[in-house]
Amino acid sequence: MIPPLDMLPGGVLVTTLGREVRFANAFFRTDLGLDDTALVGAQIETLLTPASRVFYDTYLHPLLLNEGRCDEVQFNLISGSGTPVPVVACLRRADAPETLVFWCIMRADNRNKMYEELVKAQEDVNSHARRMQDLAATDSLTGMPNRREFERQARRDLRSADRAGHSIALLMIDIDHFKSFNDNHGHAAGDEVLRRFGATLMAVSRKGETVARLGGEEFACCLYDADQAGAAAFARRVHDSLRALVVEQRSVTVSIGITIRPAGGTRDLVALLKLADVALYAAKSAGRNCTMHHSDTGPTPCT
Amino acid sequence: MPRTENNNVTILGSGPQTIVMAHGFGCDQNMWRFLTPYFVPDHRVVLFDYTGCGKAATTRFNVQKYSTLDGYAQDLLDVCADLDLRDAILVSHSVSTMIGLVAGLQDPSRFHSMAMVCPSPCLMNQPPDYHGGFDRADLEELLAMMDQNYIGWANYLGPVVTGLPNGTDLAAELSGSFCSTDPIIAKTFARAAFMADLRHLLPRARHPTLLLQSATDALASQAVGEYTHAHLPDSQLAVVDATGHCLHMTHPAEVARLIRAFMAARP
Numbered sequence: 154m155i156p157p158l159d160m161l162p163g164g165v166l167v168t169t170l171g172r173e174v175r176f177a178n179a180f181f182r183t184d185l186g187l188d189d190t191a192l193v194g195a196q197i198e199t200l201l202t203p204a205s206r207v208f209y210d211t212y213l214h215p216l217l218l219n220e221g222r223c224d225e226v227q228f229n230l231i232s233g234s235g236t237p238v239p240v241v242a243c244l245r246r247a248d249a250p251e252t253l254v255f256w257c258i259m260r261a262d263n264r265n266k267m268y269e270e271l272v273k274a275q276e277d278v279n280s281h282a283r284r285m286q287d288l289a290a291t292d293s294l295t296g297m298p299n300r301r302e303f304e305r306q307a308r309r310d311l312r313s314a315d316r317a318g319h320s321i322a323l324l325m326i327d328i329d330h331f332k333s334f335n336d337n338h339g340h341a342a343g344d345e346v347l348r349r350f351g352a353t354l355m356a357v358s359r360k361g362e363t364v365a366r367l368g369g370e371e372f373a374c375c376l377y378d379a380d381q382a383g384a385a386a387f388a389r390r391v392h393d394s395l396r397a398l399v400v401e402q403r404s405v406t407v408s409i410g411i412t413i414r415p416a417g418g419t420r421d422l423v424a425l426l427k428l429a430d431v432a433l434y435a436a437k438s439a440g441r442n443c444t445m446h447h448s449d450t451g452p453t454p455c456t
Numbered sequence: 457m458p459r460t461e462n463n464n465v466t467i468l469g470s471g472p473q474t475i476v477m478a479h480g481f482g483c484d485q486n487m488w489r490f491l492t493p494y495f496v497p498d499h500r501v502v503l504f505d506y507t508g509c510g511k512a513a514t515t516r517f518n519v520q521k522y523s524t525l526d527g528y529a530q531d532l533l534d535v536c537a538d539l540d541l542r543d544a545i546l547v548s549h550s551v552s553t554m555i556g557l558v559a560g561l562q563d564p565s566r567f568h569s570m571a572m573v574c575p576s577p578c579l580m581n582q583p584p585d586y587h588g589g590f591d592r593a594d595l596e597e598l599l600a601m602m603d604q605n606y607i608g609w610a611n612y613l614g615p616v617v618t619g620l621p622n623g624t625d626l627a628a629e630l631s632g633s634f635c636s637t638d639p640i641i642a643k644t645f646a647r648a649a650f651m652a653d654l655r656h657l658l659p660r661a662r663h664p665t666l667l668l669q670s671a672t673d674a675l676a677s678q679a680v681g682e683y684t685h686a687h688l689p690d691s692q693l694a695v696v697d698a699t700g701h702c703l704h705m706t707h708p709a710e711v712a713r714l715i716r717a718f719m720a721a722r723p
Contacts, residue, residue: 170706171699172699172700196672196699198674202594202597203589203590203591203594203597203674204590204594204595204597204598204601205597205601206674206675207590207594207598207674207675208598208601208602208605209674210482210673210674210675210700210701210702211480211481211482211483211550211675211701212482212483212605214700214701214702214705214706215482215483215487215702215705218490218702218705218706219483219486219487219489219705226605227601227604227605228601228605229597229601237597265604268600268603268604269600272600272603272604
């Protein structure tokens with residue numbers, strides 16, 4: 154009678170912890186086209202693809218040493234003709250009378266196809282989710298973060314500044330006489346102003362400075378670890394960089410309102426934006442193309 | 457919060473000399489449990505997990521930072537900084553040998569010397585002159601295998617199908633198992649390890665280094681060991697008559713003996 158182990162529709166393998174094959178059943182001949190008698194004495198590496206050797210060395214062998222077993226692991230054997238054959242295996246270490254590893258192996262060709270499809274589906278969903286996330290966070294006209302994203306980042310900065318004991322500066326920026334661009338030169342010219350101002354604002358912002366378009370002609374900045382002097386310097390950079398911005402032969406200027414939350418301050422984002430907005434209106438009233446700073450005594454000009 | 461809490465630092469034993477052990481790709485600090493008994497009686501031994509591995513916090517993981525070995529070197533330096541280590545001996549395994557090399561160049565004062573277990577400066581073949589052992593197709597196959605095994609282990613298709621970030625329940629379930637991590641983290645580490653080519657840094661190394669080479673190692677062949685020895689100044693090569701990539705687990709007595717002899721010769 155044919156030995157029962159050779160009748161099994163799966164592989165049975167016995168190896169030493171030193172990776173030497175002690176026994177292989179007929180599966181290795183019938184399914185993998187390997188000479189099962191020549192396998193005895195060979196190293197387990199000869200049965201594995203290069204990737205599976207890495208997997209054996211970095212996962213299976215440490216698991217066998219540490220826990221004495223590996224359950225339901227999938228890797229690729231290499232057939233007599235050199236093609237990879239996906240298999241699922243369970244491995245057990247037995248320590249007496251001698252330390253040996255017993256492998257129970259099943260082919261996993263179909264299962265492998267399913268996994269490949271699952272992984273691909275996961276990647277598709279992930280990349281789709283990332284794209285949706287980007288879209289949901291971005292202002293489509295300027296490519297800047299939108300209001301939702303600004304609020305998320307600014308709240309994160311506020312929390313982080315709380316922990317680290319840093320101040321935060323919030324700026325509201327409004328393009329001067331924006332309505333007249335639209336009225337006199339059409340909406341395309343208005344869009345052009347928004348786009349180019351957005352690009353200018355992004356170009357002047359550095360690490361730790363979040364800039365965003367909140368909507369309409371209104372923009373906002375959140376400066377991490379910035380005090381009044383730092384925020385005023387940022388506002389100056391914005392005013393200065395606009396000297397080069399001309400649309401429809403008209404120069405573009407902005408009004409800026411600043412508020413500072415000092416280290417240890419307790420105002421939340423909504424309150425801070427409101428104060429920056431008060432300062433912004435003060436800048437408009439003061440003749441536009443300037444920056445006002447909100448303090449507890451009221452708006453004061455920023456030089 | 458001390459950054460070390462993120463890296464699950466374990467301190468064993470005490471002594472005038474501190475030894476930091478940095479685990480390789482695949483598992484976590486548990487890998488050192490066979491070797492630590494040889495040093496704990498008369499040394500302070502510091503173990504840790506890289507961000508996303510073992511029981512280290514995963515919250516600070518970001519793909520960009522950890523897509524090159526620099527991110528992991530920063531973990532190692534964070535651990536050193538939090539413990540205020542100077543002149544420690546770094547015992548590193550596999551990809552950690554190169555992480556240690558990067559960390560040693562960035563902040564040399566942290567380390568006195570290094571013992572590298574199964575090092576390879578570059579796992580990929582760089583034809584025509586350098587044979588690291590692997591091609592890009594091998595890397596892709598390994599990454600796919602990691603996905604397949606994660607699905608198998610997790611026995612939990614929800615997050616895989618929906619692509620949602622892994623919930624804490626799932627992470628907790630997996631963290632009980634040695635060597636299993638979030639597949640994104642594990643794949644990022646695998647990719648960083650495989651794409652790294654630090655051959656150009658070898659000549660710049662400043663620390664005396666012991667290279668512990670396995671006679672037969674699919675990940676780091678003897679030729680790779682000899683390459684590393686030839687290009688790393690002040691290095692000595694010790695070949696252990698063994699098969700496999702985990703000398704510190706399979707031959708801990710021999711590895712400990714070689715490291716102790718190296719330490720005695722380099723006080």
